[in-house]
Amino acid sequence: MFPEGMGGLLIKKCYAVLLYLFCFGCFADALTLSADMKQTSLVGYAEILVEPQHEILFEQIITSDFASRFRPFSQAEVNRGITHQAVWLKFSIHNPSSRAIEWVLTPETSYIDNIDIYFTAGSSSQQATPNFSSRNTRAGASSDSWQHRRLSDYLAFSSRDIAYRLLNAKFVAQPGESSSFYVRLSSNTLETMNVQLFVEEKGAFKDRTLTEYFLFGIYFGLFTALALLTVILWSYTRSYSYKYYIYFLSYLVFNIVMWTSLNGFSFQYFWPDSPQVFNQSFHILYLCVAIFSFLFGRQLLNTRLLLPRVDKLLLGLIALYVLAVILRLFGVYELVLYISFFSLLSMAFQPVLGWLCYRKGNTYVLLYIVAWVPYGISLILSLISASSQWSAFGMGLIHLTQAAVLFECLMLILATLDKMRSTSSKLQRQAQLSKLDPLTNLGNRRHLSDHIAYLADLEEREGEYWLLLIDIDHFKQVNDRYGHATGDKVLVELAQILKNECRSVDVAIRWGGEEFIVLINVASQKMAYNIAERIRQTFMNSVSESGNQTFRHTLSIGMDELIFDSPDAFSVGLEGADKALYQAKNAGRNRVVSFADGVAK
Template sequence: MTALLRILLLLLLPVMAQATSLSLLASDTRLLPGPAMHYWPDPDGLADIHSVRQLADSAWQPVARRDASFGYSKQAYWLRVTVHNPADEPINWVLLIGNPLLDKLDAYGLDGDRVYQAGDQRPFEQRWVDHRQLVLPFSLAAGEERELIVRMQTDGSANLSASLMSAEAFNHHEQFMLLLQGLFFGALLAMMIYNLSIFIITRDRNYLWYSLFVASFSFYQFIQLGFALQWLWPNLLAWHQMSFPFSSALATLFGILFTYSILDFKHQHPIYTWISRSLIASSLLVMGMALSAPYTMALIGSFILLGACAIFGVIATSLRWRDGFQSARLFALGWSALIVASLFSVLSGVGLIANSLLTLHAQQIGMLIELVIFSIALGVRIRHAQSDYQLAQVQLFAKEHQVRLEQAKSLDLQRQINDGLEASVQERTASLEQAMRELSTANQQLAELSRHDNLTGLFNRQVLNQELERLLAQAKRSRQPIAMLMMDLDHFKQVNDQHGHLIGDACLQHAAQRMSQRMRVNDLLVRFGGEEFVVVLCDTDLPGAMYLAEKLRNDIATHPCEHQGLSINLSLSIGVYALVPDADTSREQLLRHADQALYRAKAAGRNQVIDYQAFVSGNS
């Protein structure tokens, strides 16, 4: 008998579970209907409400968790919940669907036979309530019990993220959420304008890339939270669906550019640049997929891209931190906050963790933490720049003080001579003249040293800035051609990496000596910086400039640097720009076009000479 009762009880448990209703009591807190819900999967998506209501109770399965989440599945899901008003007076409640990216949602039992139909693949005007999320209002009479049935189908995350609250509680909740969203987007806007202003003033691209990243991330959040469909494109349903993976890839693109710039990958091992360019290309590919490929493919592509960027960011930041790069520590903390928050959002979307207000707004929280950390990092960057400027000023003042001391000594010596005996006037005068000559020579040597590069002995970039304007003005007056060669030692970083910086310095001195032997008296040879050199040729047309450039290239290629028993082969990439200047020709034009030709020479394989005009004509 006892065994029979147990078997009967087990058979009745599913029925008892199905009969459980959710009591709606007046409260300011929201209820999560998930544990009281049951669902029926509809793989073909062809069932209607009449056939669903005729299903046996055994066909329904309990949700058994705080939210109804089925991951990324295109099939339709029917969910039902029975609600009950135990009070003695009617109540107004709201069923809030917190996932604004559901494609289609149908609700039955809210208002008689009236069917609620909404979703981000239906015009916004169909919604009963003008709201970024799906708001389903209903009323229950005193003691009434009602069955609510919801059908959802989407190409994205099939996560209902439902909550129940009274109409009054919903109004308070909405006011609070709008306040938080206003503060969030206001903080992003302020940060974007702040960094954009710094970029306009300093022309530092770090601030430009970060401003664009903040702007694109704001755009992504505006779409994800439903504001875009409500306010920007309520009827552009196809664009709204593709805009989500598109905006995600766009924010990722600018995040990669900012990372590449702030961590100075350009001057590190080439693998950093190669991976960064690959991720940039992948971002552009995902953006193209969002505009042309199926939505699911573009969405999966955006998730894979985020995962690859997260892995690369963790590894690269850790390596730069280990190398002693000052910004890497704060950068790692900032990105980690956003990556962890994004991971919570993705796990919630696939249904691995329960959906909640925390997971819904996890990326916003992570972004705010990242904003604070990156603001500190950029502030530290500005402080370091100010410290460097102040140090340069202190050094300049020290030199000026030294010159004044020398002048004071000279004046003191002159006074001693004037106050001395008349018999020693000539001797003292001779000594003074000798001291003045030595001082003049020292000043001239000091001035000359300030114009030369300490390592190679060539003129430095300061001389180029001073002399180029004069030479260009002279060429304009005489209407004679002027030419510029922009030269770069190929793969020079590999020389430093393989042999050390002392050998690299010897190679720079060797290259400078070989170049100097080819220069005329009125040619200007300058070490532009690092392994880059610039030659300004007066009264020289394009054929003459190309001839000299080829001579320099061949000379370096055929004369290795011999140092400490090593023979190190070197090569030059040279960009050439020559013209007869007119009134509009500027110093910046000469530098820019010669540099573009140099870049083309390096891109074409290095160890060659490229003429800017030929390069432009070829492109046109």
């Protein structure tokens, strides 16, 4: 290229001077490398040019016609929103040290499909194309001065210089040398674009990524633990609706896959040789997350009964998202892109859905609201940041959203447990109510039957069990003379006497009509008789009122010992108590009669 001898040497030196003046006179201040250089953004060091609708070739971008079109690269330029346009960045790197420095260039996110890097001598890269062919270059910028690297998410993962979750290129900056760079960032389809690039010394890069992978490991480990906890809850609560667990577990799994894809891990670990799967699955994952979030929400909040109109709207959204998944599988792209972003935005209104159910009396949904509020807010901010140029926060909000979704899933599990507790308490209350007499609040026949079964299962029982069968004397006359309302009051008064006389080991129930049963645990027949006599006397001495009238009443009691020596012990004891009661009635009422040894006494 250059002639030999002193003349050739002089020409080479002049060429080097012209090259330096061209390259670095047109660039912003050079980014100075150091042996321990931490991750450094190109904001403030690079200049930016947004490609118009047609592609600009590298041969054109390095001409003087385009040099004036570049402007300083600021933080406000990082987010490009949803766009087809490619972006050019130009910057320079300087190594002032006396030894070569290895450094790494990486993007901030996995949203960029292609990164084309053009650079001059002073830096080198193993996979660069040397002597890059360039036409129509100005003097001092010959084609021999540029090399080319292409990074792409549409290449196998093994094509990357470093096995790292994001695109990367490794360079070696020679001692005391400077290099100029043109970088073109583009996507193959309409997509969210973030053009942040970082420069980092290789050793610092390894240290940072080691910590980064460790933290991500903890994050996805916690996610996996939540999924396993859901499976455990399912296995221990089989009576609960299986759809509930299927929806929530699917929501967790799709969240895990979505975030591993957004962070670049799915390409590295799941399908490193299938870049098409990695690049074409994002919107399907967004839609599936939204689908199962609403299916789960419907099940947890019971919107079908509490909010039937809203429930129909939710079913409509779910159907729309399912249709969008089908369309994406058949190759429809741009329409599905916007529907998938809308599906993520629609999830941000889950707290409103929870609040509407809370107003309907669903108190356990408070945890559901708490779960969705931070996630909903961060989701809205992240979507604004990712899909528009309104936000200058870059993609840092994505980490806030990731933390929020982990918190959300944990709170949803707590909401699940709260609903299970609430449902269990409700069932217990219903079971208790099913064993109570609604008028007297004493137990009923079911309650006594359960208690008898419990006693029959005991291997050892202390003392004796006596059955007191109680019947109010002439109760029909009370109803006929004073009315059924007064009769009910008399029943309630007797029930209160029984509650006062019974201990915690005793059971008092309303057997039916004006008949009551008390099952007592005592040391002897005499003690049982004394309790029965005390009940009789207390009731006899009490006075009931009906309007301005007062009246007294009496009762009769038949009692028999309950001996648990056969399966029909209760029937035998009840028969004996009934015979004793019959004897008490025949003997003039208002008395206690005990049935022992087959004889009423």
